[in-house]
Amino acid sequence: xxxxxxxxxxxxxxxxxxxxxxxxxxxxxxxxxxxxxxxxxxxxxxxxxxxxxxxxxxxxxxxxxxxxxxxxxxxxxxxxxxxxxxxxxxxxxxxxxxxxxxxxxxxxxxxxxxxxxxxxxxxxxxxxxxxxxxxxxxxxxxxxxxxxxxxxxxxxxxxxxxxxxxxxxxxxxxxxxxxxxxxxxxxx
Amino acid sequence: xxxxxxxxxxxxxxxxxxxxxxxxxxxxxxxxxxxxxxxxxxxxxxxxxxxxxxxxxxxxxxxxxxxxxxxxxxxxxxxxxxxxxxxxxxxxxxxxxxxxxxxxxxxxxxxxxxxxxxxxxxxxxxxxxxxxxxxxxxxxxxxxxxxxxxxxxxxxxxxxxxxxxxxxxxxxxxxxxxxxxxxxxxxxxxxxxxxxxxxxxxxxxxxxxxxxxxxxxxxxxxxxxxxxxxxxxxxxxxxxxxxxxxxxxxxxxxxxxxxxxxxxxxxxxxxxxxxxxxxxxxxxxxxxxxxxxxxxxxxxxxxxxxxxxxxxxxxxxxxxxxxxxxxxxxxxxxxxxxxxxxxxxxxxxxxxxxxxxxxxxxxxxxxxxxxxxxxxxxxxxxxxxxxxxxxxxxxxxxxxxxxxxxxxxxxxxxxxxxxxxxxxxxxxxxxxxxxxx
Numbered sequence: 001x002x003x004x005x006x007x008x009x010x011x012x013x014x015x016x017x018x019x020x021x022x023x024x025x026x027x028x029x030x031x032x033x034x035x036x037x038x039x040x041x042x043x044x045x046x047x048x049x050x051x052x053x054x055x056x057x058x059x060x061x062x063x064x065x066x067x068x069x070x071x072x073x074x075x076x077x078x079x080x081x082x083x084x085x086x087x088x089x090x091x092x093x094x095x096x097x098x099x100x101x102x103x104x105x106x107x108x109x110x111x112x113x114x115x116x117x118x119x120x121x122x123x124x125x126x127x128x129x130x131x132x133x134x135x136x137x138x139x140x141x142x143x144x145x146x147x148x149x150x151x152x153x154x155x156x157x158x159x160x161x162x163x164x165x166x167x168x169x170x171x172x173x174x175x176x177x178x179x180x181x182x183x184x185x186x187x188x
Numbered sequence: 189x190x191x192x193x194x195x196x197x198x199x200x201x202x203x204x205x206x207x208x209x210x211x212x213x214x215x216x217x218x219x220x221x222x223x224x225x226x227x228x229x230x231x232x233x234x235x236x237x238x239x240x241x242x243x244x245x246x247x248x249x250x251x252x253x254x255x256x257x258x259x260x261x262x263x264x265x266x267x268x269x270x271x272x273x274x275x276x277x278x279x280x281x282x283x284x285x286x287x288x289x290x291x292x293x294x295x296x297x298x299x300x301x302x303x304x305x306x307x308x309x310x311x312x313x314x315x316x317x318x319x320x321x322x323x324x325x326x327x328x329x330x331x332x333x334x335x336x337x338x339x340x341x342x343x344x345x346x347x348x349x350x351x352x353x354x355x356x357x358x359x360x361x362x363x364x365x366x367x368x369x370x371x372x373x374x375x376x377x378x379x380x381x382x383x384x385x386x387x388x389x390x391x392x393x394x395x396x397x398x399x400x401x402x403x404x405x406x407x408x409x410x411x412x413x414x415x416x417x418x419x420x421x422x423x424x425x426x427x428x429x430x431x432x433x434x435x436x437x438x439x440x441x442x443x444x445x446x447x448x449x450x451x452x453x454x455x456x457x458x459x460x461x462x463x464x465x466x467x468x469x470x471x472x473x474x475x476x477x478x479x480x481x482x483x484x485x486x487x488x489x490x491x492x493x494x495x496x497x498x499x500x501x502x503x504x505x506x507x508x509x510x511x512x513x514x515x516x517x518x519x520x521x522x523x524x525x526x527x528x529x530x531x532x533x534x535x536x537x538x539x540x541x542x543x544x545x546x547x548x549x550x551x552x553x554x555x556x557x558x559x560x561x562x563x564x565x566x567x568x569x570x571x572x573x574x575x576x577x578x579x580x581x582x583x584x585x586x587x588x589x590x591x592x593x594x595x596x597x598x599x600x601x602x603x604x605x606x607x608x609x610x611x612x613x614x615x616x617x618x619x620x621x622x623x624x625x
Contacts, residue, residue, distance in 0.1 A: 022228060024221065031217055036209035043210055053212055060220050065227065123208045126201055145198045146205070156464050156499050173197050180197075 007033065012076060019067045027064055034077060035060075038084050043127045044142050045088035047135065055091050059084040085147065089157070092139050121183065129179050136160075137172035144169050241599060245535045245573060248518055390438040394448075394578070394590055396620025402428035402454050404480055405611040407601070422461055423480045423507075428454035428614055430513070434578075436622070438521075444530055446517040451510070451541075454612075456480065458505040458545070465494035475500050477545060479507050480610050482565035482603050484545050505547035507563060509602075512539045515574050530578035536596065540568050565603050572598040580622060592618035 007015075015033075018026025039056055046052035063083050070079055121129070130138055139158060143149045144165075149157075151165040158165070402425045432450025439445060456479070463475045463486055473494050474485040486500065494500075519532025543563035576594035583589065594616045601609040 022224075024224070027224065028217060028221075031220065035216075036211055037207075039210045039212045040205065040208040044205065053216055056212055057216060057220055057223070061223055061227070064224060121204075123204050124210075126204050127208070127210075130201070145202055152495060152498070159462070170194075173194050176197055176201075177193070180200075 013072075016067060016070065016076070019064055022064075030063075031060055034080055037077070038080065040127070041081060041084050041146075042088060044130050044146065045085070045138065046091070047131055047138075051091065055084065055088050058091075059087040062087060085143075089139070092135055095135060121180065125183070129176055129183075132179065133172050133175060137168050137175065140165055140168040141172040141176075238599075241573060245599075248534060249516065251518070392436045392438070392622050392624040393433055394436060394592075394620045394622040395433040396590065396592055396618045397431045398429060398450075398592065398594065398616040398618030400428040400430065400452075400454070400596075400614040400616035402612060402614035405597075405613060406480065407609040407611070422459040423456050425454060425456045428452070428616075430616065430618075432513070433620075434515075434517075436519075442521050444519045444521055444532070446519055446530075446532060446534070447515060450513045450515070452513060453508060453510045454614075456507045458502075458507060458547075460502060460504055462499045462501055465496055465498040467496060473498075475549075477502060477505065477547065477561070479505075479545060479563060480608060481507065481509060481612075482543065482563040484561040484563050486547065486549055487559045487561060500549050503548035505545050507545045508543070509540070509563075509566075510542035512541050513537070513572075514539075517574055517576065519576075519578065526582050528580050528582065530580070531576075532578075533573065533575045535599075536572045536574050538570050538572060538598075538602075540566055540570075540602075567600070567602055567604055570598055570600045570602050572596055572600075586624050588622040588624075590618075590620040590622050592616075592620060594618065 015026045015030050019030060035056070038059065039052065042052035042055040042059070043049065046055055059080070063080055066083070070076060130141065133141060136158070140154055143154045143157070144151070151162045151169075154160075154165045155162045160168075404425075430450045430452030432448055432452075434446045434448040437445045437447075458477075458479060461477070463477045465473050466476045468474050468476075468485060473496055475494060475498070477484050477486055486502065513536050515534055515536040517532045517534030519530040522529040522531070543566050544560050545563055546558060546560045548558045574594060574596050576592060579591045580588040581590075595613070596616070597613040598611040601611055603610055
């Protein structure tokens with residue numbers, strides 16, 4: 001069940017109209033309602049919480065600026081997600097030439113999360129695992145697994161070949177598998 | 189096995205995080221709110237500027253129209269105005285010999301107090317200037333100076349108080365009540381004809397050609413559209429020009445209303461770029477080429493239907509826009525000896541007449557034929573402002589040569605549903621000739 005289903009359509013429309021009129025209270029309500037789920041999305045696409053918050057901030061600002069372009073044809077949350085992904089992509093493109101993060105070492109990961117591994121890793125740990133991926137792996141993994149995009153679409157979006165997309169996804173999975181196994185072992 | 193393991197990893201992350209929510213920092217909303225305040229302030233300033241320009245244009249239009257109507261009605265009252273061309277003061281003959289001085293601007297019509305009626309033999313027609321005969325001390329008007337440069341307008345209403353009318357035979361001012369053609373013994377050169385209809389006399393036309401330096405003010409406000417900055421960087425204007433004519437209506441000695449029509453065209457070069465296949469409005473998947481002004485769908489010769497996300501590389505492309513423009517300008521005239529300078533501002537309505545991109549598509553190992561595709565996403569009509577000067581050199585009373593620098597800026601974007609909102613502007617230097625009716 002999406003969050004949007006919890007907002008009556010009339011109420012959502014009122015909030016959107018308020019945003020169109022640049023009513024600050026409506027803008028805040030939209031932020032409070034969709035902020036947490038969008039924050040989760042941004043965390044997955046970013047290397048850390050700070051960057052995720054930057055993306056979230058940019059995304060909401062873009063949304064308020066362009067809300068007149070929302071045509072009520074589809075889900076508002078879906079539209080907002082697209083904006084967030086677009087902002088994350090912009091951030092990825094601006095960063096991609098500046099650095100290429102290596103995955104966290106096993107030791108780093110263990111130190112930053114010493115206690116809370118159970119049989120299953122918590123959601124936060126899973127996010128940290130994704131964040132530990134190199135940016136290009138992380139981007140492909142997110143787009144493939146969470147957005148359901150095909151390799152062809154990912155390749156065109158990221159301006160890479162389909163083969164590179166597949167290779168990045170495979171490497172991302174292998175890295176995650178290793179991290180999962182390693183951390184579960186540590187937890188036990 | 190490996191596939192299964194991959195799917196499990198995907199499923200683990202998807203199921204765990206699909207409905208995950210996380211709180212952001214408490215002060216993040218404050219940061220967003222601060223940025224929204226800044227944005228509101230900026231929009232407010234932009235809104236004020238827009239309102240200022242719109243109000244200024246409306247006021248200009250209203251004041252121009254009002255002035256036109258006011259002076260036109262005054263002008264119609266004086267449709268039988270007389271143009272007496274003379275550098276020197278012109279003496280006139282009063283019917284009853286009672287001379288008065290008629291003020292008509294800098295030069296004046298002079299007459300001398302004289303109670304004696306004019307005598308036929310004292311009319312020395314054809315001579316220039318004034319003279320005062322010893323035998324009679326009235327002065328007279330000559331018709332030999334009609335083509336002298338320098339215009340001094342005297343209207344019938346100015347002359348009526350003098351109770352002036354031509355004397356019996358030789359002369360002289362045709363007032364409309366008296367038809368001198370019925371008196372063939374009066375040489376035509378001795379008759380001062382009334383001015384033709386004054387409205388006609390106020391018109392002139394200026395055909396011109398203008399070379400322009402064009403550019404775009406861009407606003408990238410669509411978060412979900414293609415990257416506007418990238419499009420902007422890839423495109424540059426290379427040529428812009430317009431040809432047309434101004435129709436000038438002289439309201440009075442200082443103010444002129446200008447309208448007319450012009451045809452303008454501009455070309456831009458778009459660097460080689462990658463175009464991606466997208467679904468168009470009718471559900472077909474086509475390669476979309478973005479330009480500053482709009483977008484076009486590329487025509488490929490490949491029999492295969494592209495899939496969303498496929499891409500092709502286009503060679504350097506050339507986009508062209510064509511517009512018909514109708515301006516309405518209120519100008520102020522500054523006379524400078526043989527020159528005159530018109531300085532004015534106004535609004536224009538621009539009608540799109542054509543928009544296309546010439547491009548070539550590179551396949552994997554080949555270069556396909558060049559094709560010209562229409563640009564979509566353009567408005568058919570947009571509005572703009574014009575600020576212009578018009579320096580005219582008067583060759584004679586009918587012809588002139590004009591140098592016309594101008595600045596044009598669009599008030600409304602020329603496109604809709606594009607990655608960028610484009611507001612074209614240009615600085616132009618035009619040259620033309622003017623003809624006064």
